[in-house]
Amino acid sequence: MSTVIALETSDVRFPTSSQLDGSDAMNLDPDYSAAYVRVVTDADDGVEGHGFVFTIGRGNDVQVAAIRALEHHVVGKNAEELLADMGATWRSFVWDSQLRWLGPEKGVMHMAIGAVVNALWDLKAKRAGMPLWQLLARMSPEEIVALIDFRYLTDALTPEDALQILRDAEPGRAEREAQLLAGGYPAYTTTPGWLGYSDEKLVRLAKEAVADGFSMIKLKVGGDLEDDIRRMRLAREAVGPDILIGTDANQRWGVDEAIAWMKQLEPFGVAWIEEPTSPDDILAHAAIARGVAPIPVATGEHVQNRIVFKQMLQAGSMSVLQIDATRVAGVNENIAILLLAAKFGVPVCPHAGGVGLCEAVQHLSMFDFIAVSGTTEGRRIEFVDHLHEHFVTPTDVREGAYWPPATPGAGTEMLAASRSEFEYTETQAAERLHV
Amino acid sequence: MSTVIALETSDVRFPTSSQLDGSDAMNLDPDYSAAYVRVVTDADDGVEGHGFVFTIGRGNDVQVAAIRALEHHVVGKNAEELLADMGATWRSFVWDSQLRWLGPEKGVMHMAIGAVVNALWDLKAKRAGMPLWQLLARMSPEEIVALIDFRYLTDALTPEDALQILRDAEPGRAEREAQLLAGGYPAYTTTPGWLGYSDEKLVRLAKEAVADGFSMIKLKVGGDLEDDIRRMRLAREAVGPDILIGTDANQRWGVDEAIAWMKQLEPFGVAWIEEPTSPDDILAHAAIARGVAPIPVATGEHVQNRIVFKQMLQAGSMSVLQIDATRVAGVNENIAILLLAAKFGVPVCPHAGGVGLCEAVQHLSMFDFIAVSGTTEGRRIEFVDHLHEHFVTPTDVREGAYWPPATPGAGTEMLAASRSEFEYTETQAAERLHV
Numbered sequence: 001m002s003t004v005i006a007l008e009t010s011d012v013r014f015p016t017s018s019q020l021d022g023s024d025a026m027n028l029d030p031d032y033s034a035a036y037v038r039v040v041t042d043a044d045d046g047v048e049g050h051g052f053v054f055t056i057g058r059g060n061d062v063q064v065a066a067i068r069a070l071e072h073h074v075v076g077k078n079a080e081e082l083l084a085d086m087g088a089t090w091r092s093f094v095w096d097s098q099l100r101w102l103g104p105e106k107g108v109m110h111m112a113i114g115a116v117v118n119a120l121w122d123l124k125a126k127r128a129g130m131p132l133w134q135l136l137a138r139m140s141p142e143e144i145v146a147l148i149d150f151r152y153l154t155d156a157l158t159p160e161d162a163l164q165i166l167r168d169a170e171p172g173r174a175e176r177e178a179q180l181l182a183g184g185y186p187a188y189t190t191t192p193g194w195l196g197y198s199d200e201k202l203v204r205l206a207k208e209a210v211a212d213g214f215s216m217i218k219l220k221v222g223g224d225l226e227d228d229i230r231r232m233r234l235a236r237e238a239v240g241p242d243i244l245i246g247t248d249a250n251q252r253w254g255v256d257e258a259i260a261w262m263k264q265l266e267p268f269g270v271a272w273i274e275e276p277t278s279p280d281d282i283l284a285h286a287a288i289a290r291g292v293a294p295i296p297v298a299t300g301e302h303v304q305n306r307i308v309f310k311q312m313l314q315a316g317s318m319s320v321l322q323i324d325a326t327r328v329a330g331v332n333e334n335i336a337i338l339l340l341a342a343k344f345g346v347p348v349c350p351h352a353g354g355v356g357l358c359e360a361v362q363h364l365s366m367f368d369f370i371a372v373s374g375t376t377e378g379r380r381i382e383f384v385d386h387l388h389e390h391f392v393t394p395t396d397v398r399e400g401a402y403w404p405p406a407t408p409g410a411g412t413e414m415l416a417a418s419r420s421e422f423e424y425t426e427t428q429a430a431e432r433l434h435v
Numbered sequence: 436m437s438t439v440i441a442l443e444t445s446d447v448r449f450p451t452s453s454q455l456d457g458s459d460a461m462n463l464d465p466d467y468s469a470a471y472v473r474v475v476t477d478a479d480d481g482v483e484g485h486g487f488v489f490t491i492g493r494g495n496d497v498q499v500a501a502i503r504a505l506e507h508h509v510v511g512k513n514a515e516e517l518l519a520d521m522g523a524t525w526r527s528f529v530w531d532s533q534l535r536w537l538g539p540e541k542g543v544m545h546m547a548i549g550a551v552v553n554a555l556w557d558l559k560a561k562r563a564g565m566p567l568w569q570l571l572a573r574m575s576p577e578e579i580v581a582l583i584d585f586r587y588l589t590d591a592l593t594p595e596d597a598l599q600i601l602r603d604a605e606p607g608r609a610e611r612e613a614q615l616l617a618g619g620y621p622a623y624t625t626t627p628g629w630l631g632y633s634d635e636k637l638v639r640l641a642k643e644a645v646a647d648g649f650s651m652i653k654l655k656v657g658g659d660l661e662d663d664i665r666r667m668r669l670a671r672e673a674v675g676p677d678i679l680i681g682t683d684a685n686q687r688w689g690v691d692e693a694i695a696w697m698k699q700l701e702p703f704g705v706a707w708i709e710e711p712t713s714p715d716d717i718l719a720h721a722a723i724a725r726g727v728a729p730i731p732v733a734t735g736e737h738v739q740n741r742i743v744f745k746q747m748l749q750a751g752s753m754s755v756l757q758i759d760a761t762r763v764a765g766v767n768e769n770i771a772i773l774l775l776a777a778k779f780g781v782p783v784c785p786h787a788g789g790v791g792l793c794e795a796v797q798h799l800s801m802f803d804f805i806a807v808s809g810t811t812e813g814r815r816i817e818f819v820d821h822l823h824e825h826f827v828t829p830t831d832v833r834e835g836a837y838w839p840p841a842t843p844g845a846g847t848e849m850l851a852a853s854r855s856e857f858e859y860t861e862t863q864a865a866e867r868l869h870v
Contacts, residue, residue, distance in 0.1 A: 059504050097463050109497065
């Protein structure tokens with residue numbers, strides 16, 4: 001028996017804005033950051049659970065404060081009990097009646113819950129001696145269904161529906177696990193396409209992406225139409241006709257603008273248009289999807305919870321669903337979203353990049369392949385080649401694929417040296433203001 | 436010329452949970468709280484702008500941290516410039532590209548923006564020597580339209596639409612201001628209906644409400660169906676056939692449950708069903724609205740922003756729209772929502788109660804009557820008789836009406852003595868844990 005004795009937080013910020021890595025039409029100067037949490041127990045194995053919320057700089061301290069507000073749900077509790085019933089543990093966070101007022105189930109407080117939930121999954125997987133994808137993919141359909149809160153979902157997905165999806169996938173699990181280990185999981189790359197890069201850098205990186213084995217790249221759009229047309233032409237010339245090119249507007253447009261803009265880019269061959277408008281706008285996404293067809297609409301990295309995803313699927317707002325490892329309330333909620341996607345037959349192509357998002361989200365796609373959707377058809381995990389060196393188990397991306405991690409845990413543990421070097425202190429804050 | 440020299444915050448919590456005031460099916464033991472902010476300038480008039488976010492206890496500190504994260508947008512700035520173009524000021528907060536990641540436009544960070552925006556409006560109104568309702572109601576249609584960010588709204592409301600609504604209402608402004616001063620603005624009361632109250636207390640308070648001149652009361656429902664049926668019967672017997680009785684489920688249900696439950700309460704005469712399900716669920720609200728008709732669906736106190744309100748109006752999810760003074764990004768965004776409601780012909784009945792919500796939101800309804808919708812037909816502001824004594828300008832509610840405040844400002848200033856007495860410190864936190 002062990003007890004959780006601390007929820008240790010830290011404010012980690014990488015000064016990425018100096019390179020314009022990660023620049024797009026809405027996020028001009030991100031400093032990729034993590035509101036980081038460690039779940040520490042008194043067990044003598046020294047094993048800790050690590051999790052984080054990804055942010056882009058300012059406000060990372062607010063996110064840290066929100067994680068601290070969850071302390072009473074974890075510290076002093078029996079660790080085995082918390083980990084044994086992760087469905088109940090999840091509900092204890094999300095249904096805290098006072099904290100719930102701060103959302104409900106959205107924004108800072110919901111993401112904080114996600115960090116703690118993910119840290120507990122990291123602890124659970126480490127204790128089980130398995131990478132998270134494998135731990136999840138070996139749970140029974142009943143155990144998986146018990147992780148999910150079906151309130152507000154049953155008009156689209158009932159527990160019985162979920163159980164059926166999982167049972168249908170059960171016979172092929174072992175075969176698909178072997179396939180995954182032998183062939184990896186498909187990836188695509190956003191590295192070439194940031195708005196802040198020059199045309200020369202775009203072309204060079206696009207060619208490198210193809211040489212590296214990627215079958216899809218993605219370009220940020222939505223800043224200036226003439227620029228976008230030129231960049232799309234350059235990218236298409238660089239990669240040739242057979243490589244997919246996705247586009248990402250990062251919420252820039254209203255309905256009419258989105259449709260008109262994409263008509264101009266369509267001739268270059270567009271794999272999808274991502275985040276054409278507000279992530280809250282289910283009906284506008286549906287109108288855009290009708291207006292830009294046959295270009296698929298992709299969205300999800302800023303979709304606040306399973307309830308909005310459910311409606312987007314009901315309304316036909318998206319034909320590609322993009323989960324994010326740290327936007328919703330962690331692994332449990334993302335499993336609910338994977339099951340919703342499976343029910344509606346929509347492929348899941350996770351958002352990643354940032355700090356540690358690749359490391360974390362790959363586990364969910366691999367679990368999905370083995371135990372939920374049973375396919376990688378039309379599915380790719382985003383890959384951005386930034387900041388992986390700071391993680392204990394950095395992604396292994398080669399030949400256009402993510403190769404499944406073998407290390408126990410959820411992939412969310414950052415190196416202690418990196419956490420320490422990039423910890424954001426009052427002194428650093430003052431220094432950055434005066435640079 | 437004056438400069439903003441400080442954004443002072445405080446964590447104010449009233450221990451209301453000891454009385455079960457404010458208890459409902461989701462909020463079992465709220466401690467009504469305010470994450471409070473003062474905008475201080477170096478002007479020698481000593482006038483400050485005050486604002487707050489209402490919370491129900493835990494997490495109030497997170498909300499305070501979020502307000503502090505906005506300091507760089509205000510402190511050191513020219514106060515006259517900030518106040519002269521409140522549209523630009525609003526956008527500087529909401530479009531902060533790094534902070535935006537924490538929402539966007541929802542939850543803790545968005546509510547923090549609301550507190551600061553409202554504090555600036557308080558300062559602006561005090562400097563103008565007018566109560567906020569009057570300041571707003573005397574702005575030109577063009578000035579009002581300039582307060583609003585139309586991004587994500589134009590598929591339902593264009594600047595031209597907004598201008599037309601405001602211009603149509605302009606000729607009657609003076610007459611309606613006189614009407615308001617002579618007759619007040621209609622109110623309804625939730626005081627009798629909290630779930631934690633005994634049947635005897637419910638009946639006594641319901642009769643008192645009628646005696647006090649209210650034409651509508653509201654009951655919390657959704658805990659237990661048999662209890663709700665008994666309480667509805669008791670309430671109807673107590674108030675007679677002519678008084679409206681609203682019901683409020685505080686997000687308890689899914690679609691089918693909401694419809695089935697309300698069929699059981701319908702025979703007692705239901706003025707509306709409020710928050711039947713998740714505030715994020717536009718499509719479920721629409722399905723419930725169809726299923727419970729002719730009972731109207733009311734919602735909004737937890738609706739995160741104007742984009743979700745827009746969709747609820749487009750989808751027919753609500754026939755009563757309930758704005759809240761501190762849920763969205765302040766006065767500017769609530770004006771956008773009032774204009775959307777006017778465009779769709781849906782009456783606005785604000786959510787209030789809590790700490791200072793009555794004091795704040797009445798200004799918006801009074802402005803709406805004079806300059807936007809031009810009517811109080813089907814409209815009432817919620818009234819709960821709690822904690823008004825802590826405000827510099829407490830509401831004046833008599834004869835079932837809110838009487839327009841004459842004091843300059845937005846109504847959001849809490850007495851210094853109350854802020855000091857109920858400031859939540861580490862010591863108090865420890866004491867409450869050990870009671």
